[in-house]
Amino acid sequence: MNKNNVTNVSIVGIGQTPVAEHWNLSVRHLALQAMRAALEDAGLESVDAVIVGNALGGVISNQNHLGALLTDFAGMRGVEGVRVEGADASGGLALHQGVMMIASGLAQTVMIIGVEKVTDVVGSDRMSALATFLDTDYESAQGATPVGMAALIMRRYMHEYGVQLSDFANFSVNAHTNGARNANAMFRNLIKADRFASAPVVADPVNLFDAAPEGDGAAAVILTNSERAADMVPHPVAILASTVASDALAVHDRPDPLFLSAANLSASRAFERAELAPRDVDMLELHDATTVMAALSLEACGFAARGEGWKLAAENKIGLSGQLPLSTFGGLKARGNPLGATGVYQAVEAALQLRGEAGENQVVEAQVVMTQNLGGTGSTAVTHLFGK
C-alpha cells in the first residue's frame, strides 16, 4: 500500500457513460448506466451510501432530491443518498464527501455518482442556468456568464503577460488529440493549431476552439477503505489526498484576478497531506473549461511560474509522453464538460490510468495522478491525488 495514503481510502469500482447530447435519456437513466457499471466493476450489488454530484438538476430538469431518487432507481432503496452541489465542482466535492465518509469508519462502501443533463436547454436558458454558478447579485445580474467571466480573465492575462490568443492553442490541440482516442469523448475530431485563433468567437477573446462544451454525462466511482480494497479487486486505486478550498464567488472581490487562490490552497493542502510535491505528479486532469483556466491552474498549483502556465502547452510538454500530460482523455475541452459530473469523470480517468487500462490514452508508468475540479471561476477548487 502506498505510504502516502493518509486518507486510507481507495477506489474499487468505476463507471462512465459517453459525454454527449443524450436527448433520449433522462437524468435518472443516464446516472443508472454509470452506477451499474461501477457496481459491476467492483463486484458489488449495493453500497452503504450514494453521494450524487449534480449542479443543475433543479434548475434545468425541475428535479431536486437526486440523492434519494438515484439511490432508489439503481435498486438500492433504503440506502442513504445525498446530493452535493458546488457549481461545476459538484463532482469533485461529492468525491471529497465520500472520502470523508469512508475515513470516518461510519460507512464501509460509498458510491459517488456525478451526473448532469444540460443539453435539454439551449441559448439564453442554458446561459441563465450556468450563471447560477457565479455571484448572482453582483455578476450574473449584470449579464455575466461563466464563459464571459473567463473571457475577461483571459483578456487581462494576455495584457499582463504579453501573450497572444494563439499561444494557448496547444491546450486545445492536445485535448482533441487525446479525445480522439477516447470512445467516451464528446468531440473526437482533431483541431489544428494554426486554425485555433480564427475559430468563431464565443466571448472575445474566448472562441469555439478554446471553450469546453457542456455535455450530458454520468460517471461513478465506488470507495472503500484501503485494507478492504486490497481484498476486493486486483487494482485498487489509492486516494492519497482529497482537499477543498474556496475563493470569492465574484472575480472583482479578489485581490488578483489572475491568481486562483482556491486552486493554490487546495493543491498546497493536498501536497502537504500526501507529502508530495508538484514534481511527483506524473499526469494531471485539470479544469480546462477554457484554456486560460488551464494556464491559471498550472500556475496556482506550482507546475509553472506566474504568467508562464501557457508555456507548458506552447512548448508541447503536455502530451501523453510529455513532462506533464494533461487532459489525457480529452479533458473538458474534448471529452466534454458535464458540469456536476466532471470531477467524477476526472477520478474515473485517473483510476483508468493507474490501473493501466487507459488503452491508447495510457500514460506510461503513471504512479501519481492529480485531478483538479473548479467551480465557477475557481471559487471552489477540489484537488485529489491518486496513487497505486
Next chain:
Amino acid sequence: MNKNNVTNVSIVGIGQTPVAEHWNLSVRHLALQAMRAALEDAGLESVDAVIVGNALGGVISNQNHLGALLTDFAGMRGVEGVRVEGADASGGLALHQGVMMIASGLAQTVMIIGVEKVTDVVGSDRMSALATFLDTDYESAQGATPVGMAALIMRRYMHEYGVQLSDFANFSVNAHTNGARNANAMFRNLIKADRFASAPVVADPVNLFDAAPEGDGAAAVILTNSERAADMVPHPVAILASTVASDALAVHDRPDPLFLSAANLSASRAFERAELAPRDVDMLELHDATTVMAALSLEACGFAARGEGWKLAAENKIGLSGQLPLSTFGGLKARGNPLGATGVYQAVEAALQLRGEAGENQVVEAQVVMTQNLGGTGSTAVTHLFGK
C-alpha cells in the same frame, strides 16, 4: 461523556435567525446572521469547513454554489465550503455530512449552516419550486405538489384507520402553544382545537391549520470531536447517532403509502448505533410539515403502533411536560418550515434543550433528544440522537 456517543462528535456552537418573511435580507445576509451567532457561541473566528444545507437557492434565487459564497461572505475565504441538498431534508443531510467529516479526523471544526429564502416567490412559482422535491417525471409533471401528496396520504390514513380530521388537531394546537413562547417562531398565535377542522382548505383534507408554512430562515451549528468539545465550552451536546435512509421519491412506487420506510430505517439504525430505544427518548423534533406526516413519523420510529400515531396528540401526551414532547419550539407548523434550514433548526433546538437554555420551552430533565428531518414525502429521512 455519554457512553452512547459512538460518533464522538459534539455541538459546540449554535445560532439561528427568526423564521419569517425576510424580504429585506438576501440568502447571504440571512445566513451570515446565524453563522456569526454560532461562531460567537463557540468562541471561534473560523472553522475548517462549512457545509450549507439549502434546497432552493438555484431555483428561487438563481444562486447555486452557496458553499463558497457563504464561506467567503462570513469572512472565511479559503476555507472549504460545500452545499448539500435533499429537498427539505437538506439541513439534516448537511449535519450528517458534518458528523462524518469530524468523525474522519480530517477536519477539526465544521460549521453546518442551513439557510432558505423561499418567500421571494409566491403562488404557482412557489409550488413549482417545491414540486422539485417530488418525482418530477411521474408526480410533479401531473401537477402534484408536496402538500398535495400529503393530502392524498392523509385521506388514505383517515380511510384506513377510521379517524377524522379533527383527531389530528392537537399536533397543531401543541405546536402553536410552544411556538407562542419562541421568539424565533414564524407564528406565535394560539389556535383552538375546535377551530382546527374548519380552517380554510389548502389541499383537501389538509388545511391552513394543518400545513406548516414555508418561511425564510437560517440556523447554524458548529461541530468538533467530543474530547475537544469538553475543553471548549461548558455544555457541549453529544451527537449520539446520525443516520440517513431513502425511500422511493414517488409515493405510488411504495408498497404501503402509509409506512414511511426511510423514517423507520433511519430511526432503527440510529437506535441501534446509540444502543437506545424509543422509550429512552425524552423529546422529539419531527418533520410536521403536515399533521399526518407527524403521525406517520411517530409510527415509523416506534413511538406508536401503526394507525395510532394521531393518538399521542389526541390524548395530549405531546406537551412540554407530556410523555413525549413534540415540536417544543413550535415545530415546522409554528416555528415555520425554512425547508433546507429546517433540519439545522431542529439541531439548534435540541441543543438548547440539552443545555438547559430553552427558557419557557424547556423540557425538564431532557437527557436524550431525537430529531427527524424528512425530504419530500419522506423519500429522505435523517435521524439524529443527541445527549449531554
